[in-house]
Amino acid sequence: MLKQETLSKNQQIVLDYIEKVNEPIKAYSILHNVQKKGIKAPLQVYRALDKLVEIGKIHKIESRNAFVACKNSNCQISKATVFSICESCEEVSEISDSKLSKYLKNFQDKAGMKFNKYNLEFFGLCKKCSVK
Amino acid sequence: MLKQETLSKNQQIVLDYIEKVNEPIKAYSILHNVQKKGIKAPLQVYRALDKLVEIGKIHKIESRNAFVACKNSNCQISKATVFSICESCEEVSEISDSKLSKYLKNFQDKAGMKFNKYNLEFFGLCKKCSVK
DNA sequence: TTACACAATGTTATATTATAACAATTAACA
DNA sequence: TGTTAATTGTTATAATATAACATTGTGTAA
Ligand SMILES: [Zn+2]
Ligand SMILES: [Zn+2]
Ligand SMILES: [Zn+2]
Ligand SMILES: [Zn+2]
Numbered sequence: 001m002l003k004q005e006t007l008s009k010n011q012q013i014v015l016d017y018i019e020k021v022n023e024p025i026k027a028y029s030i031l032h033n034v035q036k037k038g039i040k041a042p043l044q045v046y047r048a049l050d051k052l053v054e055i056g057k058i059h060k061i062e063s064r065n066a067f068v069a070c071k072n073s074n075c076q077i078s079k080a081t082v083f084s085i086c087e088s089c090e091e092v093s094e095i096s097d098s099k100l101s102k103y104l105k106n107f108q109d110k111a112g113m114k115f116n117k118y119n120l121e122f123f124g125l126c127k128k129c130s131v132k
Numbered sequence: 133m134l135k136q137e138t139l140s141k142n143q144q145i146v147l148d149y150i151e152k153v154n155e156p157i158k159a160y161s162i163l164h165n166v167q168k169k170g171i172k173a174p175l176q177v178y179r180a181l182d183k184l185v186e187i188g189k190i191h192k193i194e195s196r197n198a199f200v201a202c203k204n205s206n207c208q209i210s211k212a213t214v215f216s217i218c219e220s221c222e223e224v225s226e227i228s229d230s231k232l233s234k235y236l237k238n239f240q241d242k243a244g245m246k247f248n249k250y251n252l253e254f255f256g257l258c259k260k261c262s263v264k
Numbered sequence: 265t266t267a268c269a270c271a272a273t274g275t276t277a278t279a280t281t282a283t284a285a286c287a288a289t290t291a292a293c294a
Numbered sequence: 295t296g297t298t299a300a301t302t303g304t305t306a307t308a309a310t311a312t313a314a315c316a317t318t319g320t321g322t323a324a
Contacts, residue, residue, distance in 0.1 A: 062194040062195045062253075063194045063251065084241050084243070084245050084247070086245070087249075093241075093243060095241050095242075097239075097241070097242075100239060103235060104252075107229075107232060107254070109216050109225075109227050109229070109254070110229075111216070111225060111258070111259065112259050113216050113218070113254070113256050113257065113258050113259065114256045114257050114262055115216070115254045115255065115256035116255065116256050116257075117219075117254070117255040117256065118252065118253065118254045118255065119195065119252070119253050119255075120236075120250065120251070120252040120253075121194075121250065121251050121252075122239070122241070122245070122247045122249070122250045123247065123248065123249040123250065123251075124245050124246045124247035124248050124249065125245065125246050125248075126243070126245050127243065127244050127245065130246055
């Protein structure tokens with residue numbers, strides 16, 4: 001079987017919603033908001049989320065247990081993610097910095113581990129919250 | 133009041149256990165293992181964990197919801213953490229690489245955010261699991 | 265076309281992780 | 295000593311995530 005190129009019904013419903021809200025959102029919040037589309041149980045959401053993360057359409061913000069759509073068309077594999085998170089307003093942005101990416105991709109630890117993935121989360125204050 | 137320099141009873145019990153096991157461990161696993169010391173409820177564990185994270189004695193591995201003792205005497209503030217995680221055996225190590233630290237500390241994103249903290253998790257296969 | 269394999273779905277129940285709320289106690293300090 | 299903040303104890307509950315199993319859909323190949 002060829003690799004799936006179209007999303008299934010539930011996957012599409014969940015992705016549509018995540019792309020619409022355009023900010024990190026939690027699984028149960030997704031559930032509440034797609035119930036009118038026929039998705040009834042947490043598992044249906046989590047399964048869709050798993051798949052969408054796997055194919056890089058969305059990312060999980062680990063420190064927040066939240067999911068956000070990928071806006072970075074070139075990270076379709078979800079293997080190298082960098083986010084900035086405002087600790088005041090919780091605004092999250094995906095950072096796309098080729099120099100940083102290259103640096104991290106090539107990073108070698110002393111124990112000789114073979115890395116195939118990383119996730120970096122920066123925390124601080126966004127511009128708006130800095131001036132408050 | 134001066135900044136606390138000694139740990140409270142529950143904080144010390146939890147820290148002792150985390151340092152003893154010397155690998156990432158989950159909150160409820162800690163709970164089960166310190167019940168003989170008189171800690172009875174999840175909240176007692178979580179409160180101790182919060183404090184220990186805050187003062188940098190332990191770190192949270194966000195992608196695993198687990199906690200590990202800090203072995204890196206110079207990151208007493210828990211504001212700049214880097215881990216390698218083996219996706220096969222789940223071994224976790226704290227990476228201390230001054231060049232990487234400096235690079236990340238000085239990283240500036242395009243939106244002008246002021247960062248005061250970061251957490252980086254690398255995923256891959258450790259040496260042992262690579263040869264399997 | 266039929267049979268197969270696999271992906272996706274539906275559903276119920278349950279496991280795991282974490283916090284709310286409130287009362288009581290202890291420790292630091294002016 | 296009186297005041298404040300930190301810590302503890304306790305019960306209940308919220309929030310996040312998965313197990314298990316039956317069913318349906320979909321692409322592939324005999
Ligand atoms: Zn992305
Ligand atoms: Zn902000
Ligand atoms: Zn550390
Ligand atoms: Zn390993």
